[in-house]
Structure formats: structure tokens, C-alpha cells
Amino acid sequence: MKKTMYVVAISMLFLTACKNEKKQTNAEMQPGMEMQNNAKPINNGMKTNSMMQKNKRNNEYVVTQKNKTTTPIIEAYLDLKNGLADDSNGKATKSAEKLLKAFANFDRSKLSEEQKKKYIDIEDDAKENAEHISKNPIEHQREHFESLSVDINDLVILLGTSKTLYQYFCPMVGDGKGAIWLSETKETSNPYLGRKTPTCGTIQKQIN
Amino acid sequence: MSKFKKILIFIIIVLVGIQFIPTKRNESMVILKTDFTKIYVVPENIQIILKNSCFDCHSNNTNYPWYNKIQPINWMMESHINNGKKELNFSEFGSYSKRKQKSKLKAIINQIKDDEMPLSSYTLIHRDARLSVKEKKIIKNWMGQLMNNIE
Numbered sequence: 001m002k003k004t005m006y007v008v009a010i011s012m013l014f015l016t017a018c019k020n021e022k023k024q025t026n027a028e029m030q031p032g033m034e035m036q037n038n039a040k041p042i043n044n045g046m047k048t049n050s051m052m053q054k055n056k057r058n059n060e061y062v063v064t065q066k067n068k069t070t071t072p073i074i075e076a077y078l079d080l081k082n083g084l085a086d087d088s089n090g091k092a093t094k095s096a097e098k099l100l101k102a103f104a105n106f107d108r109s110k111l112s113e114e115q116k117k118k119y120i121d122i123e124d125d126a127k128e129n130a131e132h133i134s135k136n137p138i139e140h141q142r143e144h145f146e147s148l149s150v151d152i153n154d155l156v157i158l159l160g161t162s163k164t165l166y167q168y169f170c171p172m173v174g175d176g177k178g179a180i181w182l183s184e185t186k187e188t189s190n191p192y193l194g195r196k197t198p199t200c201g202t203i204q205k206q207i208n
Numbered sequence: 209m210s211k212f213k214k215i216l217i218f219i220i221i222v223l224v225g226i227q228f229i230p231t232k233r234n235e236s237m238v239i240l241k242t243d244f245t246k247i248y249v250v251p252e253n254i255q256i257i258l259k260n261s262c263f264d265c266h267s268n269n270t271n272y273p274w275y276n277k278i279q280p281i282n283w284m285m286e287s288h289i290n291n292g293k294k295e296l297n298f299s300e301f302g303s304y305s306k307r308k309q310k311s312k313l314k315a316i317i318n319q320i321k322d323d324e325m326p327l328s329s330y331t332l333i334h335r336d337a338r339l340s341v342k343e344k345k346i347i348k349n350w351m352g353q354l355m356n357n358i359e
């Protein structure tokens with residue numbers, strides 16, 4: 001009897017610990033959003049500064065749920081990222097098609113109602129971005145890769161992954177606002193600038 | 209009658225004939241609740257630019273020129289409008305998720321920056337739909353602000 005009490009107590013501890021972690025993830029997303037709101041851009045310089053500050057501050061380690069079902073989506077995304085970093089329109093096109101297939105094959109049935117709602121939101125946008133990437137020249141591919149990276153990042157936070165990923169930020173792209181991407185390595189290879197300037201980018205966050 | 213004449217007459221008959229095929233017009237009297245100008249406060253100068261350069265293909269209301277009455281010009285226009293609305297419909301902007309709205313705004317800014325939109329084939333005929341450097345800047349800045357303020 002005592003033993004079961006212990007087990008219950010310990011598992012309770014673990015559960016609350018997990019909850020806290022989740023809260024942290026949420027909390028960490030908030031400041032950025034607030035920043036953007038406060039920034040209510042009067043001039044562009046201001047905006048860039050606040051964005052940079054935000055990005056300097058974040059240097060975090062986030063642990064997600066272990067989830068293998070998201071692997072095909074993430075791997076297709078990473079292929080796409082590598083294709084763009086290699087300046088390869090062809091590789092990027094193929095990976096975008098792979099990504100579309102991965103989304104089509106994703107099993108939503110195990111998601112909770114709330115997760116499903118958020119997932120559909122992300123998928124809807126990500127698929128549209130992937131479609132554009134699959135049939136356009138590289139400049140246009142890179143533009144949509146910016147929105148896609150936000151989508152995939154949110155997907156990873158929402159559903160989790162069993163992979164270790166790094167969230168990079170390069171302030172030189174995205175019309176001076178900077179842009180993020182996810183990578184599987186600690187070696188910087190910028191998908192927005194390609195071989196011309198491969199090293200622009202710092203790790204903002206390690207996932208798992 | 210030579211073969212050439214026969215073919216010519218045939219073409220004329222077809223050209224006249226297709227003028228009688230009824231067409232659906234992209235016009236709507238109702239302004240939907242999801243209309244871009246309903247869900248966001250859009251200043252007048254921005255509204256004018258959007259109306260002149262974007263809404264013909266990206267809303268439920270096309271301001272048709274006189275020559276749209278002529279086939280096959282009208283069919284070409286119809287396919288332009290259908291594709292345009294599929295990508296972005298300002299009349300239904302409010303039905304997009306916040307995430308999608310942000311993506312669309314980003315895409316709008318990029319398309320204008322890259323001179324992809326308005327389409328050159330469209331501005332070739334609609335000279336007043338062309339955007340000046342100043343107008344481009346105004347619209348990009350405003351769309352950028354809106355994008356940052358969407359939660």
C-alpha cells in the first residue's frame with residue numbers, strides 16, 4: 001500500500017514537472033508577441049532594434065514531447081532547408097513535394113481536439129507555402145520558406161519530436177527583420193542566403 | 209470558294225457565335241463580414257490603391273472594362289480572376305486563420321517588392337493599376353505594420 005502511495009506521489013511530481021515545462025514553452029512565446037505589439041512600428045528602425053533585442057535574449061533549451069509521427073514532416077523540411085542552402089532549386093522543389101506528401105500521410109486521429117484545431121491551422125498554411133515552393137524559382141521559394149519555418153517551428157512545439165533541432169536566426173534576411181529556420185546540425189548553413197553567405201545565423205534555441 | 213475563304217468564314221462564325229455564350233460576372237452587391245475592409249481599419253489611401261490595383265482579381269468585385277464583353281478576352285480574364293481569388297481573396301480575408309492572414313500579408317509584401325504583382329499582363333492594359341514607387345512603399349509599410357499587429 002505504502003509503495004503504491006510512493007509511486008503515485010512520484011508520478012504526480014513528474015506530471016507537474018511536465019506541466020511546468022509546457023508553461024515555459026508558452027511563456028517563452030509570449031514576450032516575442034508582446035514585443036511585436038509594443039513595437040507598433042512608427043519607423044522601421046525601431047522595429048528592427050526590438051526584434052534584434054528579442055532575438056539576442058533568447059538562447060534557450062526546450063524539451064518537447066517525444067513524438068515520432070512528426071518525423072517525416074520534419075525530415076522533408078530539413079531536406080528543403082538543405083536544398084535552399086545549396087542554392088538548389090531542384091532539390092528544394094523535390095523536398096517541398098515530399099513535405100506535401102508527409103502532411104497528407106500524417107495521422108491526425110491521435111490528436112486531442114485542441115491539438116487538432118491548432119494542427120489544421122498550421123498544416124493549412126504550411127501546405128500552401130510548400131505548394132508555392134514546389135513550383136517557383138529559388139527567390140520565391142526562399143520567401144515562402146520564411147513562413148514555412150515559422151509553421152514547422154510551431155508544429156514542433158505543438159506536437160513534439162524525437163529529434164534534436166536547432167532554431168537559427170539571421171538578422172540579414174526577411175526585409176531587415178530577420179528570419180528563423182530549423183536545422184539538425186550545429187553548423188550554420190543559411191537557407192535564405194545560400195552559398196553566398198552561408199554563415200549568417202546564430203542558434204537561438206536548442207530543441208531536445 | 210477557295211479553301212482559304214471557307215476557313216475564314218468558319219472563324220468569323222465561331223467568333224460571332226461565342227459572343228452569345230452567357231458568362232458569369234465576378235460582381236457582388238454584398239460586402240461580406242469577412243471583407244478585408246470590414247475586419248481591419250483600412251485608411252482611404254490604402255483602399256484606393258487596393259481597389260485600383262488588386263481587387264479586380266483578388267476580390268468578389270471586378271471593375272470590368274468595356275472590352276470584357278468581347279470573347280475570348282473575357283474567358284482569359286475569368287481564368288485570371290479565378291486563379292487570383294484562389295490565391296488571395298480580400299472579400300474573404302476574415303475567413304483565413306490568423307496564421308494564414310499573416311502569411312498572405314507577407315506574400316503580398318514580397319510580391320510587390322519583387323514586382324510580381326500586379327501582373328505585368330494586367331497592367332499592360334490597365335495602365336492605372338500600375339503602382340508607383342511611392343505607392344509600393346506606402347502599401348508595403350502598411351501591410352507590414354498590420355502583419356506585426358496580428359496576434
